[in-house]
Amino acid sequence: MENLLKLYTTKHLLFALLIVAALVFPLVASTYTLRIITMCCIWSMLAIALNLIVGYTGQGNLGLGAFFGMGAYTTGLLMVKLGLNFWLALIIALALTVILAVLIGLPTLRTKGAYFAIATLCFNIIFTTVVIQWDALTKGQTGLMNIPNVPAIPLPFGGQIDFHESLAANYYLVLIFLILTIVVIYRIVNSLTGKSFLAVRQDEDLAEAIGINTFRAKLLSFTVSAFIAGLAGGLYAVYLGFIAPAITSYGITFTAILYVVVGGAATVAGPIVGSFLLTVIGEQLTAFGTLHLIIYGVLVVLSIIYLPMGLVGAYQMFWPQIWQKMKRGKVHAA
Amino acid sequence: MLLKVDNLVKSFGGLVAIDALDLQVNKGEIFSIIGPNGAGKTTLFNVISGKYRPSSGKITFEGKDITGLKPYNIARRGIARTFQxxxxxxxxxxxxxxxxxxxxxxxxxxxxxxxxxxxxxxxxxxxxxxxxxxxxxxxxxxxxxxxxxxxxxxxxxxxxxxxxxxxxPKLILLDEPVSGVNMQEMDGIIDLIRKIRDAGITVCLIEHKMRVVMGISDRILAINYGKKIAEGTVKEVSSNQQVIDAYLGVKDAA
Amino acid sequence: MSMLLQTTINGIVIGSAFSLVALGLTMIWGIMHISNFAHGSFYMIGGYVIWTIITLLGVDFWLAILITAVVMAIFGAIVERLTFRPAEGPFSTPLSSLIVSIGLIMIFNNSVLAIWGARPETLGAINIQEFHFLNVTVTLQRVLIVVAAVILIALLQFFLKRTTLGMSIEATAQNAESARLMGINTSRVGSIVFAMGVSLAAIAAGLMAPLTNINIGMGDHMTTYGFVIIILGGMGSIPGAIIGGFILGLISSLSATYLTANYYEVIVFGVLILILAIKPTGLFGAK
CATH class of the missing domain: 3.40.50.300 (P-loop containing nucleotide triphosphate hydrolases)
Structure with a gap:
């Protein structure tokens, strides 16, 4: 019990430290670094979304890029075409993303395994095709430009948070949504609902036999995942001010899968660790010029061969053993 | 009467796995289903628990029709099961x-x-x-x-x-609960099954080991080729000539 | 009428390439349960290899196809040994092979970019003799693509049904465990099948090369189309892949001509989702 308490508090202390670090980060970071870290936060949200349906619920959804794109394009279009402010646009975009998710989830979730993966992949290709071809609305391959900033938030004692000038303000905005997402996901996966997602992944027949409506559980996970992806997309649109059809493609899903698996599937921290690590490594590798994506690819293959359960997964599996050995070692030494 | 199955038929393609079967399980009893391999025992469980839809027939639980419900709904009505x-x-x-x-x-x-x-x-x-x-x-x-x-x-x-x-659950379906365990462990599980019954939960089980079935059952249903051969108390079923021929007889000879 | 005929012929030509690509994909799935999302990249590399052999060595087209087939088979076997094979283990999931594929796509596409550059290559005039009938024009190359594909498929069938090695592949596909007990080296079978799959994709790319140009993106659609075909035909099914390949070729050709050139992919992939919603295991799938 005492050990448990210790573990519990260390975990929370670590989390608190990380948040403090994240909060003071803009004070010490260069503009370049801050830009990359802001993108890391957005990719983390997308990876968290993917992890819920793929990692926890075991359904290989290859269509998440479409929901990211749905969030981004709907937010962007509502702001550019109708002049709505960001918050209203985001809320409408998320509502539409959820509706789309239910409409796509209902037919595709009837399939299982590889069939589900390909069905969702097809949906994603359809979505991207429509975004490219519906030129009058989306500006096609040119992309949607000049998406306005988040409107300035007035402060109670004068002054305002200005999203046009301040990179830090945008960073904090994305960070707050990331932290919210982490808290929500943490609560979901530790709840009975989250356990029923895990149960569906492990054995669908058994899950049904103990009263879990597996189709409903999958649809719920699929929809929540799409909602978070849409949120990440909306933030992406307003942060960069420019979106192109490529961000709706299944390539986006593949990137997120990479982050999740390298970080550790079905763990809360895994997708975040994966997103930050791979984005930062990717940036560092650009020093190698044209070779950098080849090296990146080699690293990806090596990581799945040598760390199949991901960094966080490996940590969770081996750390207790190492810890035990270290403790025993101490006893011997004493 | 807790569970009632009327004229149940389940066929796969042309193959009839359960053929016009009737049975009833009374509240508070241990009810065993016996029969040779491939007699349709597990299929019967799969139909009752909603994994398979019956081809025809009716299943009633606590007086309510549960035919064709999804497994999770049947579990919520109070029927739990284990797998072979x-x-x-x-x-x-x-x-x-x-x-x-x-x-x-x-x-x-x-x-x-x-x-x-x-x-x-x-x-x-x-x-x-x-x-x-x-x-x-x-x-x-x-x-x-x-x-x-x-x-x-x-x-x-x-x-x-x-x-x-x-x-x-109100009714628990156990599919071969003592397969793959040794004699001593088997006794422990048999005790557990009795304890479940004594706690007021009705037990329905599939079992191969005659010693187990004869020892704990209140009533037994014997089936072969998806058809009922006999249903009744241990004494009634074990003295039934058809049961002896189809099942017990083979065991004795072995 | 002549347009319908022309479109149908085009569909059969594309369908031949689709069938060859899907055949490899379905065999790799059936034997190894690998989702090889890098299949289209192998197809693309096949295109560049044949271009190099013809342009730099001045070799005859059909000999070049043969060399490409052999070179790519060896290449495929090596890649399989170095990547997909070691990624299989107690902790691997269905996602593992997808991650390997993503890594390979990055490595392949950027290596091709580094070696051949971003500019598309063309083979120039090969088999451009034309046949005219019923107001339809067909080049010799198009006829040869279909003929070559049909011969290859027939040879493959013969190989699988009549040779010892082929039969051990079939046995492994049906039940790897009992195949192992029968003394079949299933690991070797896996390598051979992967090599064959890659080789088939490269041959398809080689056959199609005179009709289009060779570029980095030429394989992207081949992967998704390949998976759509084998899902329709039932994953692991060889007849399903052959028939599915021609059906998809016809659907995409007809819908691009008659329905909408811009949105024909919406129709092709939309039809697949609809079919799966009604029959969740595919048209020819079990259960």
Missing amino acids: VTAVFSQFTVFENIVIGHQLHAKSGMFGAVFGTGQAHKDARESREKSEKILEFTGLTDISDKPIANTTQEERKRLSIGLALATD
């Missing part, structure tokens, strides 16, 4: 398995958990308390934190029964 190939959630601990078994009684859903509502906390607490009781009942308290990979076959057998009990 011992099925537990292999990536959960023993305790987590039982907790998830009780989740169908949770009144709060995902949003309750996200916003940390009182109902969500109450549900979590209740499922923990219930799970501790079940662990105690099934004799698994000592290994409650063990991952499934480190458990024995017997512990998994008990756990699969515990998982079914965690749903708070």
Whole structure:
């Protein structure tokens, strides 16, 4: 019990430290670094979304890029075409993303395994095709430009948070949504609902036999995942001010899968660790010029061969053993 | 009468697995289904528990028609089951398995958990308390934190029964509960089955081992080729000539 | 009428390439349960290899196809040994092979970019003799693509049904465990099948090369189309892949001509989702 308490508090202390670090980060970071870290936060949200349906619920959804794109394009279009402010646009975009998710989830979730993966992949290709071809609305391959900033938030004692000038303000905005997402996901996966997602992944027949409506559980996970992806997309649109059809493609899903698996599937921290690590490594590798994506690819293959359960997964599996050995070692030494 | 099956037929393509079968299970009894391999026993369980839709016929539970309901709905009505190939959630601990078994009684859903509502906390607490009781009942308290990979076959057998009990069933369907365990462990599980009955839960089981069936059953149904050969008390069934020919006779000869 | 005929012929030509690509994909799935999302990249590399052999060595087209087939088979076997094979283990999931594929796509596409550059290559005039009938024009190359594909498929059938090695592949596909007990080296079978799959994709790319140009993106659609075909035909099914390949070729050709040139992919992939919603295991799938 005492050990448990210790573990519990260390975990929370670590989390608190990380948040403090994240909060003071803009004070010490260069503009370049801050830009990359802001993108890391957005990719983390997308990876968290993917992890819920793929990692926890075991359904290989290859269509998440479409929901990211749905969030981004709907937010962007509502702001550019109708002049709505960001918050209203985001809320409408998320509502539409959820509706789309239910409409796509209902037919595709009837399939299982590889069939589900390909069905969702097809949906994603359809979505991207429509975004490219519906030129009058989306500006096609040119992309949607000049998406306005988040409107300035007035402060109670004068002054305002200005999203046009301040990179830090945008960073904090994305960070707050990331932290919210982490808290929500943490609560979901530790709840009975989250356990029923895990149960569906492990054995669908058994899950049904103990009263879990597996189709409903999958649809719920699929929809929540799409909602978070849409949120990440909306933030992406307003942060960069420019979106192109490529961000709706299944390539986006593949990137997120990479982050999740390298970080550790079905763990809360895994997708975040994966997103930050791979984005930062990717940036560092650009020093190698044209070779950098080849090296990146080699690293990806090596990581799945040598760390199949991901960094966080490996940590969770081996750390207790190492810890035990270290403790025993101490006893011997004493 | 708790469960009533009328004129049940299940066929796969042209193959008839269950042929115009009637049976009834009374409240508070241990009811066993016997028959040679391929007689349709597991298929019968799969139809009752909703995994397969019957081709025709009617299944009534507590006076209500449950024919063709989905498995999760049947579980919620109060029929739990175990599987022949011992099925537990292999990536959960023993305790987590039982907790998830009780989740169908949770009144709060995902949003309750996200916003940390009182109902969500109450549900979590209740499922923990219930799970501790079940662990105690099934004799698994000592290994409650063990991952499934480190458990024995017997512990998994008990756990699969515990998982079914965690749903708070009125009727529990056990598919070969003592297969793959040694003699001593078998006695322990037989005791557990009696304990379940004594706790007021009706038991329906499929079993090959005649010693077990004859020892604990209140009533027995013997089937072959999906058809009923006999139904009645141990004495009635074991003296039935057709049963002896189809099943017991082979055993005796062996 | 002549347009319908022309479109149908085009569909059969594309369908031949689809069938060859899907055949490899379905065999790799059936034997190894690998989702080889890098299949289109192998197809693309096949295109560049044949271009190099013809342009730099001045070799005859059909000899070049043969050399490409052999070179790519060896290449495929090596890649399989170095990546997909070691990624299989107690902790691997269905996602593992997808991650390997993503890594390979990055390595392949950027290596091709580094070696051949971003500019598309063309083979120039090969088999451009034309046949005219019923107001339809067909080049010799198009006829040869279909003929070559049909011969290859027939040879493959013969190989699988009549040779010892082929039969051990079939046995492994049906039940790897009992194949192992029968003394079949299933690991070797896996390598051979992967090599064959890659080789088939490269041959398809080689056959199609005179009709289009060779570029980095030429394989992207081949992967998704390949998976659509084998899902329709039932994963692991060889007849399903052959028939599915021609059906998809016809659907995409006809819908691009008659329905909508811009949105024909919406129709092709939309039809697949609809079919799966009604029959969740595919048209020819079990259960």
